[in-house]
Amino acid sequence: MTDLLYILKERDWTFEINGVVEKRGLYFADNNRIISGDQKITNNYRLTEDNLLIYDDQHHLTFALELDLNNEERTVFKGEDVKNNEPVLLSSTSDYLREPDFRFGNKIGVEELTRYNWVFGVNKSIYIDREVRFLADGRIAKSREDISLSRWEIKDQNLRLMDDAGIILTSLKLQSNNANGIVFVGIQDGNPRILTANPYDFVDGSNLDEMPLSKKASHQIILASYFFEKESDDDFQKLVEVTKKLVGSARDRNIEIVIISNAKNINDLKTDFTFEYFGTERFKGLASSYWYRWISEYQYLLSHPEISALFALDAGDTEVLNNPFGEISDDILYVGSELNHLTEPWTSHVSRDHAFYDWYKSVDAWNMQLLNTGVFGGYRSVVLELLGAMNIYWSFNRLDEYQKNDVYTGAYDMSYFNLIVYKYFLGRVSFGPKVNTRFKHDERTDAWFKHK
Numbered sequence: 001m002t003d004l005l006y007i008l009k010e011r012d013w014t015f016e017i018n019g020v021v022e023k024r025g026l027y028f029a030d031n032n033r034i035i036s037g038d039q040k041i042t043n044n045y046r047l048t049e050d051n052l053l054i055y056d057d058q059h060h061l062t063f064a065l066e067l068d069l070n071n072e073e074r075t076v077f078k079g080e081d082v083k084n085n086e087p088v089l090l091s092s093t094s095d096y097l098r099e100p101d102f103r104f105g106n107k108i109g110v111e112e113l114t115r116y117n118w119v120f121g122v123n124k125s126i127y128i129d130r131e132v133r134f135l136a137d138g139r140i141a142k143s144r145e146d147i148s149l150s151r152w153e154i155k156d157q158n159l160r161l162m163d164d165a166g167i168i169l170t171s172l173k174l175q176s177n178n179a180n181g182i183v184f185v186g187i188q189d190g191n192p193r194i195l196t197a198n199p200y201d202f203v204d205g206s207n208l209d210e211m212p213l214s215k216k217a218s219h220q221i222i223l224a225s226y227f228f229e230k231e232s233d234d235d236f237q238k239l240v241e242v243t244k245k246l247v248g249s250a251r252d253r254n255i256e257i258v259i260i261s262n263a264k265n266i267n268d269l270k271t272d273f274t275f276e277y278f279g280t281e282r283f284k285g286l287a288s289s290y291w292y293r294w295i296s297e298y299q300y301l302l303s304h305p306e307i308s309a310l311f312a313l314d315a316g317d318t319e320v321l322n323n324p325f326g327e328i329s330d331d332i333l334y335v336g337s338e339l340n341h342l343t344e345p346w347t348s349h350v351s352r353d354h355a356f357y358d359w360y361k362s363v364d365a366w367n368m369q370l371l372n373t374g375v376f377g378g379y380r381s382v383v384l385e386l387l388g389a390m391n392i393y394w395s396f397n398r399l400d401e402y403q404k405n406d407v408y409t410g411a412y413d414m415s416y417f418n419l420i421v422y423k424y425f426l427g428r429v430s431f432g433p434k435v436n437t438r439f440k441h442d443e444r445t446d447a448w449f450k451h452k
Contacts, residue, residue, distance in 0.1 A: 004067065005047055007075055010185065010192060011092040012175070018086040033303075052077050052090070063088050108157060108174055108182060110136060116182070116197035120149070130308060132195070143330075159184050159195070219306050220325040222250045225260040225296055226315035227280060227289040235263035240271060242316045247273045249319040259315065260296045276300055290413045291394055298387035301380070311377030317452045318374055321437070324448040333382045335421055336375030336451055337431040338439040342368040342418060355393060356415040359423065373417045374451050375436050382428070389420045 008028045015023040029035050034043045034054070043062070044055040050067035065079030065088060077090040118132040120142075131143040140149050140161070148169060151162045157174040170188035172195055184195040226242055228235045239261050250257040251272050258274045265275065278296040280289075297312055309325055311334070328334065342365040377383060393416045421429055437443050440452040 004050070004070065006192075007070070007092075008047060008052070011075065012183075013090055013092050016089040016091070017081060035303075052079075065090055108159075109154065112182065112197075113152070113154060113159075119196045120147075121194055121196075220255065220309040221307055222246075222255050222257040222320060223260070223297060223300070223310050223312045224257065224315040224318075225278070225293045225312075227262050227278075227292045229289055231262060231264075233264075233266060235261075236265045236267070236269060239263045240269065243273065245319050246313060246315060247271075249321070253320055253323045255320065255323060255325075258300070260293075260300060262292070286398060294387060294390045294394065294413065298384075298391050301384055301387065308380045309378065310380070310383060311375065311449070312383070313449065314374035314451070318436075319450040320448070321444060321450050322446065322448050324377070327448075328378055330379055331382055331428055333378050333386060333421065333425050333429045334376065334435050334448075335417075335429060335431045336372040336436045336439075336449070338370045338372050340370045341366055342370050344370055355397065356419050359419050360415075363422070368418075368422065369431070371414075371418050371421055371431060372436075372439065372451065373414050375449050382425075386420065386425070389424060390416060393420065 011027075013026040013028070014021060015026060027035055028045060032044055032046065034045055044057070044059065046053045046055070052063075052065040052067070053061060054063040054065070056062050061082050063079060064082055065077035067075075068078040069076040075092045079088050080086060081088055113134040114136050117130075118134070120129045120132050129142050129144045129147055132149070133141040134152055135141055138151050138153060140152055142149065148163045149161045150164045151166065153160050153162075159172045159174070160168050161170050161172065162168050170186050170193050172184035172186035172193065175183045175185045182197045186193050224243065224246060226239055228238075239259065243259055247257055247259070256274065257272075258276055259271075260276045260278050262278055262280045264277065276296075278292070278299075280292050283292065283295070301307060301310070309328065311324060313320075324334070342360070342363075376386060390413070394413075433445065433447055435447060436449045436451045437445050437447045442450075442452065444450065
């Protein structure tokens with residue numbers, strides 16, 4: 001089953017019901033989720049021996065499939081739609097690859113290789129380098145100097161990557177070339193390797209050899225969330241009004257903005273933002289609306305590997321003044337701040353859970369600036385690190401409260417935010433007038449963001 005699971009995760013798939021293609025470009029992720037070519041999560045799956053079971057988001061079994069054929073060229077599962085008893089086919093055969101985008105053509109040559117920024121990694125989730133460039137003279141430009149890849153050559157759709165001495169380190173074979181991207185796969189040192197280029201990685205310019213390797217992220221967004229404690233039918237209209245200034249300021253600077261909420265767009269209203277629904281029913285009694293933000297934004301970023309840089313902002317009281325993405329640096333977390341010190345009454349008297357209070361008593365709070373959760377961001381890896389830490393601290397606080405070893409931190413996410421940033425990001429954090437305006441001063445400056 002291990003080999004079959006590897007094949008399941010490493011190939012693109014096409015899904016048919018009763019002879020009609022329903023989905024192309026599916027892939028099976030490590031978290032037991034199925035993701036379509038547009039990066040949207042569609043279903044859950046479970047593999048047992050030669051049987052593949054697919055469930056909907058309510059964990060109801062929808063498709064029961066059995067391995068029908070498996071060789072080097074293709075793998076096929078057959079079964080039925082449990083509800084409608086219609087025949088189902090899931091296939092990785094080349095006959096079922098996603099239709100090519102004729103902007104690219106069916107083959108890859110020097111022109112295509114030198115046109116894009118490339119991502120080099122292991123499987124589909126672990127990235128070794130996100131900024132690989134193939135230069136026309138056969139050299140490889142990359143952002144990480146510790147990677148031994150230096151030269152390249154392509155022949156019969158096989159891409160060879162070599163070191164300075166010309167020794168072949170890995171040979172990659174073209175797997176797919178279509179509207180969702182170009183993918184090469186292969187093996188290096190016994191481990192799978194994947195090289196991908198996507199349409200949003202296009203390098204604009206005619207003299208590609210002289211163009212420096214871009215340090216800008218390939219897909220950047222502004223992310224915000226807003227949750228309603230008591231849900232009603234007009235919540236989505238309220239959401240549009242609350243986020244109107246933020247959305248407008250992001251769109252004016254040509255930045256995509258994503259809003260996460262538990263509001264339901266029952267009237268199918270058109271918006272200027274990308275909407276992501278996040279149901280909060282399972283967290284009732286466990287988390288406040290403040291913590292819905294950290295849970296939902298962490299889940300969203302994990303589910304969207306195409307996002308490589310972002311800023312998460314308060315939905316109702318922030319605006320984008322200047323585009324930050326051309327100025328951010330690797331491994332630096334950018335956070336909002338206030339003019340006050342960490343001695344604000346809520347920090348020293350309100351938030352009394354042990355994790356924060358023990359740390360607070362051990363530091364010189366009078367000489368530490370108060371950091372604000374209303375603005376934070378940077379490259380993907382550093383934001384994931386912060387979101388993961390916030391969720392871990394919240395989870396352990398809830399566990400301690402359940403075991404009656406501590407009090408619940410409640411709505412005071414800023415206490416953990418300050419603890420985590422000062423404790424774990426020291427030397428890797430940036431805040432001040434470049435990041436946000438003076439808190440509650442209603443001013444417009446050269447800062448990236450206005451906060452109240």
